Amino acid sequence: MELSNADGRGGSALSMPIAETLVRWNSRGEMEPVLAVAWQHDPDYKRWRFSLRPKVTFHDGEALTGASAAPALLAALKPKYSDVSIETGGQAVEVKAEHPMPDLLDVLALPGAAIFRKSDANALIGTGPFRVTASEPGRHLTLASFDDYWGGRPYLDAVAIEFGTGRGHADLFDIPVGPARRILPEGLATWSSAPRTLVAITASNADPALLQALALAIDRGPIGNVLAQHNGEAAFALLPHWLSGYAFLFQSTPDVPRAKQMVSQLRRAPLSLSYPANDLFLRSVAERVALNARDAGIAIQPMPGGNGNLRLVEFPLESEDAAHELLRIAPQSNPPDLTRAESLYQLERTLLDEHRIIPLVHLRETYGIAPRVHFQKPGADLFELHLEDAWVDQRAAP
Amino acid sequence: MSFRTKVFLSITATVVLAVWVVAAVVSTLVSQSFERRDDQRTATAVGQVQREIGRRGAEVARRVEAVAESEAVQRLAVNPGDTSQYFATAQTLAAEQSLDFLEVVGPDGAIISSAEWPARFGYKEDWLTQSADWNMQPAFLKKEDLSDGSALGLIAVRSVKAGDGMLYVAGGQRLDKEFLDSLQATDGVGLQIYRNFEPRESPGPAAVLVDDVRREPRELKRVTDAASITAIPLEGRDKQLLAILLVENSRTELVSLKRYIQGTAAAVGVAGVLLGLMLSFWTAARVTRPLRDLASSVRDVAVGKWDTRAKVWSSDEVGQLARVFNAMTEQLVEQRDRMIQAERVAAWRELARRLAHELKNPLFPLQITIENLQRSREMAPEQFDEVFRESTSTLLAELGHLKTIIGRFSDFAKMPAPELEPVDVNQVAREVIQLFEAQLRAPGRPPVETKLQLGADAGQVPADPDQLRRALRNLVLNALDAMPQGGALTVRTSRHDGKVALEVSDTGEGLTPEECDRLFTPYYTTKQHGTGLGLAIVQSVVSDHKGTITVQSEPGKGTTFRIELKVTM
Numbered sequence A: 001m002e003l004s005n006a007d008g009r010g011g012s013a014l015s016m017p018i019a020e021t022l023v024r025w026n027s028r029g030e031m032e033p034v035l036a037v038a039w040q041h042d043p044d045y046k047r048w049r050f051s052l053r054p055k056v057t058f059h060d061g062e063a064l065t066g067a068s069a070a071p072a073l074l075a076a077l078k079p080k081y082s083d084v085s086i087e088t089g090g091q092a093v094e095v096k097a098e099h100p101m102p103d104l105l106d107v108l109a110l111p112g113a114a115i116f117r118k119s120d121a122n123a124l125i126g127t128g129p130f131r132v133t134a135s136e137p138g139r140h141l142t143l144a145s146f147d148d149y150w151g152g153r154p155y156l157d158a159v160a161i162e163f164g165t166g167r168g169h170a171d172l173f174d175i176p177v178g179p180a181r182r183i184l185p186e187g188l189a190t191w192s193s194a195p196r197t198l199v200a201i202t203a204s205n206a207d208p209a210l211l212q213a214l215a216l217a218i219d220r221g222p223i224g225n226v227l228a229q230h231n232g233e234a235a236f237a238l239l240p241h242w243l244s245g246y247a248f249l250f251q252s253t254p255d256v257p258r259a260k261q262m263v264s265q266l267r268r269a270p271l272s273l274s275y276p277a278n279d280l281f282l283r284s285v286a287e288r289v290a291l292n293a294r295d296a297g298i299a300i301q302p303m304p305g306g307n308g309n310l311r312l313v314e315f316p317l318e319s320e321d322a323a324h325e326l327l328r329i330a331p332q333s334n335p336p337d338l339t340r341a342e343s344l345y346q347l348e349r350t351l352l353d354e355h356r357i358i359p360l361v362h363l364r365e366t367y368g369i370a371p372r373v374h375f376q377k378p379g380a381d382l383f384e385l386h387l388e389d390a391w392v393d394q395r396a397a398p
Numbered sequence B: 001m002s003f004r005t006k007v008f009l010s011i012t013a014t015v016v017l018a019v020w021v022v023a024a025v026v027s028t029l030v031s032q033s034f035e036r037r038d039d040q041r042t043a044t045a046v047g048q049v050q051r052e053i054g055r056r057g058a059e060v061a062r063r064v065e066a067v068a069e070s071e072a073v074q075r076l077a078v079n080p081g082d083t084s085q086y087f088a089t090a091q092t093l094a095a096e097q098s099l100d101f102l103e104v105v106g107p108d109g110a111i112i113s114s115a116e117w118p119a120r121f122g123y124k125e126d127w128l129t130q131s132a133d134w135n136m137q138p139a140f141l142k143k144e145d146l147s148d149g150s151a152l153g154l155i156a157v158r159s160v161k162a163g164d165g166m167l168y169v170a171g172g173q174r175l176d177k178e179f180l181d182s183l184q185a186t187d188g189v190g191l192q193i194y195r196n197f198e199p200r201e202s203p204g205p206a207a208v209l210v211d212d213v214r215r216e217p218r219e220l221k222r223v224t225d226a227a228s229i230t231a232i233p234l235e236g237r238d239k240q241l242l243a244i245l246l247v248e249n250s251r252t253e254l255v256s257l258k259r260y261i262q263g264t265a266a267a268v269g270v271a272g273v274l275l276g277l278m279l280s281f282w283t284a285a286r287v288t289r290p291l292r293d294l295a296s297s298v299r300d301v302a303v304g305k306w307d308t309r310a311k312v313w314s315s316d317e318v319g320q321l322a323r324v325f326n327a328m329t330e331q332l333v334e335q336r337d338r339m340i341q342a343e344r345v346a347a348w349r350e351l352a353r354r355l356a357h358e359l360k361n362p363l364f365p366l367q368i369t370i371e372n373l374q375r376s377r378e379m380a381p382e383q384f385d386e387v388f389r390e391s392t393s394t395l396l397a398e399l400g401h402l403k404t405i406i407g408r409f410s411d412f413a414k415m416p417a418p419e420l421e422p423v424d425v426n427q428v429a430r431e432v433i434q435l436f437e438a439q440l441r442a443p444g445r446p447p448v449e450t451k452l453q454l455g456a457d458a459g460q461v462p463a464d465p466d467q468l469r470r471a472l473r474n475l476v477l478n479a480l481d482a483m484p485q486g487g488a489l490t491v492r493t494s495r496h497d498g499k500v501a502l503e504v505s506d507t508g509e510g511l512t513p514e515e516c517d518r519l520f521t522p523y524y525t526t527k528q529h530g531t532g533l534g535l536a537i538v539q540s541v542v543s544d545h546k547g548t549i550t551v552q553s554e555p556g557k558g559t560t561f562r563i564e565l566k567v568t569m
Helices: A066-077 A104-108 A179-183 A208-217 A221-227 A256-264 A280-295 A322-329 A341-354 B003-068 B071-078 B089-097 B126-130 B177-182 B205-215 B252-302 B317-376 B381-413 B425-440 B465-482 B513-518 B534-544
Strands: A002-005 A023-025 A031-033 A036-041 A047-052 A085-089 A092-096 A130-136 A140-145 A158-163 A172-175 A189-192 A197-203 A232-234 A271-275 A300-304 A310-316 A357-363 A366-369 A373-375 A390-392 B101-105 B111-114 B140-146 B149-162 B165-174 B189-195 B220-223 B227-235 B241-250 B421-424 B448-454 B460-463 B487-496 B499-505 B548-553 B559-566
Touching (some): A031 A036, A066 A104, A208 A280, A221 A232, A221 A357, A256 A280, A280 A300, A280 A310, A280 A357, B003 B089, B003 B149, B003 B241, B089 B101, B165 B177, B252 B317, B425 B448, B465 B499, B513 B548, B534 B559
Parallel strands (some): A002 A158, A002 A172, A271 A310
Antiparallel strands (some): A047 A092, A172 A366, A373 A390, B220 B227, B227 B241, B548 B559
């Protein structure tokens, strides 16, 4: 199967596992085993013990053991738990630290905690259903099915992925956000993820009151409907509603008169809104924001690249862990306990009230799917499109 | 002011005035010519701009019609439901039709797609929905709002029926510097468009003109040294002033030409002044040289050169004057000669009379005595001897008298040349007065008071002391003779201006002016017993000493003789 990625945006919704984690969240929000079949911890969450799945081998044939998994695990955990240490013995892995690690499973479920090894010839040797056969960073990646995959060989024999090209003859291709969507041929099958990329304005050096007025002045609906061509949803919260469950509580409508009134009482400082150069969608968003701001009397100069005092930033979700994603969007030096939904809401409310970040739109990822490509469980997971569930009908025309 | 200066000023003033008048007239004519040319250029440029606006307006209208008939707009008109997918349509269509501005606007006036400001979708353009017959209207000027400011556009609008409503397609092109640059430029003419929604021009003639047109939108013109600027208001659909076309005609050529004229005039003026200077010299030389010659001749005549003749340079008035002068001097010479001859005759007559008188007096006693002596031969010898003695005594006395008379005349005839030596004038005065002291104090003599008023600074003069004493003595004698009843005799000396003055004054009866005129004529006397040689001798002495003698007298107030001798010869 050939796969293309036109603008490099997204791609996070496409699951083509090469390396796997010990655990993962399923679509029901439950933690389920992957490479670890069992785990337990002491009452203080300072010592965790995992039992690795037996008879799992890496793509190069080496068996998955505690010793072979430990380097990747240690590298993944060190950034969060500086005093972490790992002891291994056979298929057992023991993770220890001086401080409690109650959220260790959440961390281990993240893609960054995948278990992989490196060799001189291959930088990514995992245990997933696909193995890397050739790669040229930023241009293309070729995968082949891993026949000895512990979960069973995938349907696809090989996957060729081209980056930065048009659709061409690809069986699966990403549909960029924005006007390009309208040129799709009629009847084309598509798959859209749940909104999973937040586009927001972050402020590094601006009057919070001015930012509050700006937030009131922005009409988010047209950004999702027109600029994103219905490929996004107006965002009033940092986390999408499907992830947090409370985003509707932040919903509001533009209030330009009030914004004007607020601006009239402020010292007007010129603002610049920078966006990644060559990103047409974010450029159009920046210009729309500047237009809305002008209606409220706020002068904003869109600026490609550079360092504006306002920045247009994308925050793609990498997991279905709401707390983790919220902390990714707005890192906290001393994060509160976010295991409860109320505390998560309170943190987000606090963050939004500070007006350091103004959510604009949550974007979906959409892929066009050639008629000969089929998925075993289409629509079962709106977070990721699993390539290991896909197969190609060789009889159909490409 | 000399004649030369007057001639110079006259010529210079004439030349400068003439040059100034010519320069002013030429400058005015040139200015008028340039203004007519500027007006023609301005009219041409304005006509060109208006034609180009009209041509581009028609082209814009045609392109907007093409957009309105495009598949995308027609599809939108057929299915105007969800317009979000047409968000970028205007940009594509504008690029296809080379339009700078293009907006597709829905029936409600909301922008569906905007090429010039894509982010403005959804915003209202209500002015489009206020006219129902856009398809019949030509292109017009309009201010177009952009994300980075505003621009002046030549806009056409066409409408397309969409369900129950209308879709509007408004498109156009910029009217900016590139538009002006695309026009065929006229030499020396600059075109500029001031947009009425931009910050005002920097200070200058154009800015002032712009302000004037903004206050009162009409064609205005302003002329400066650098350029003449014409401002033509450009109005939009609703007659609002959107822009001002500034047509600037450079006046560099005119200014250069005026400067050239002024420079030439200045050069001609300077040349005129120089010419005036030369002409004045030449004219003055031609006119004043005869006059100066004439004046010199007059001065010569004044100093006694009676035979002087003025040169006749020309036959004009000056020449006639010279001829008249020459005739006059000839007549004067003739008259002088006649007078000299008459005076000589008179002098000889006077001399004869005086000689006859002087000689007759002693001759008569000689005759009587000789006749008496002849008769006495008849007398007794004793008586004869007595008569003979008396007669011979008388004869000797009278002969002595005759000798004296002849000696006086001889002395006058034989005045010796003075032998000069330093002589103290005061000393001479004292000696002469002392000489007369005894005579003045003689019994029976009328009282005469003598006064010596000798200046301490009189000093010495080069003179013959004997002759000077003689002259002074004669003057004193003359003064004493003038005061037969007594009076005052004053002798004064003084020194001034390099001369020493010696004055002798009496308080006698004085002289008439006619007597004064003849006073120094030899053998002229007002006295009964004078030879008339005393004052003539004085004048002769003074003349031999290169001095002067003058007399001041009024009848009844005495007479003063004044001798002036130079301190150095």
